[in-house]
Amino acid sequence: MKTKLMTLTAILTTINVVLSTFVTIPIGPIKALPIQHFINVISAVFLGPWYGLAQALLSSSIRNLLGIGTIFAFPGSMIGVLLASLLYKYSRKLYMASIGEVIGTGIIGSLVCLPIAWLLGLGEMAFWPLFISFFTSSLIGAIVSYMILTAFEKRGILKKLKNDI
Numbered sequence: 001m002k003t004k005l006m007t008l009t010a011i012l013t014t015i016n017v018v019l020s021t022f023v024t025i026p027i028g029p030i031k032a033l034p035i036q037h038f039i040n041v042i043s044a045v046f047l048g049p050w051y052g053l054a055q056a057l058l059s060s061s062i063r064n065l066l067g068i069g070t071i072f073a074f075p076g077s078m079i080g081v082l083l084a085s086l087l088y089k090y091s092r093k094l095y096m097a098s099i100g101e102v103i104g105t106g107i108i109g110s111l112v113c114l115p116i117a118w119l120l121g122l123g124e125m126a127f128w129p130l131f132i133s134f135f136t137s138s139l140i141g142a143i144v145s146y147m148i149l150t151a152f153e154k155r156g157i158l159k160k161l162k163n164d165i
Contacts, residue, residue: 004165009051009058012039016059021068032133033069036060036077037101037141044084044097045149045158046165052081075112076134080105094149098142106135 016039023035036059043052056077063069083104088097110130117126152158 001165005047005051008165009043009047009055012043012047012055013058013062015039016055017062017066017068020059020063021066032137033063033073034137034140034144036073037080037105037138038145039141040077040081040105041084041097041101041142041145041149043081044088044100045094046162047085048089049082049085052085053078056081071116072113072130072134075116076105076109076138079109079112080138083108094146094153097149098146101142101145102135102138105138106131109138110134 016035019035020033023033036056039059040052040056043055047055057074060069060073060077063073064071080101081104084097084100087100088094110127113130113134114127117130120126149158152161
């Protein structure tokens with residue numbers, strides 16, 4: 001089982017990094033990546049909190065190394081996937097994973113990034129761009145993943161995939 005979880009973590013990380021090169025919304029020093037949030041919800045459902053965190057950390061690290069990410073990716077993506085995973089784990093409701101991603105990244109993640117913004121000399125002016133970009137990006141990714149996961153669930157595919165892991 002651990003091998004399957006590690007393999008799926010690697011696959012989701014790869015999908016995340018590759019698709020993020022095509023779908024990036026630059027907003028000043030921030031790069032909004034709806035793919036990260038899409039993958040975070042998928043990770044929450046299939047991987048759980050710890051492998052989900054690994055996926056977010058690896059994805060953020062690789063994107064930063066490739067120059068397609070920013071330091072803001074770390075707290076945003078990691079808090080989002082953790083909250084999404086925990087809400088899904090205890091509720092078993094797909095919509096709770098999506099809500100967790102939006103609250104975790106869009107609200108909490110943007111607030112946690114404020115000290116980083118201060119250190120970079122962006123000061124107070126960073127709050128609204130951080131909040132708007134994180135919230136919008138996480139909302140888009142969460143909605144798309146919810147729609148796909150719901151379609152899989154209705155067709156019995158989700159249960160089969162989860163049983164295979």
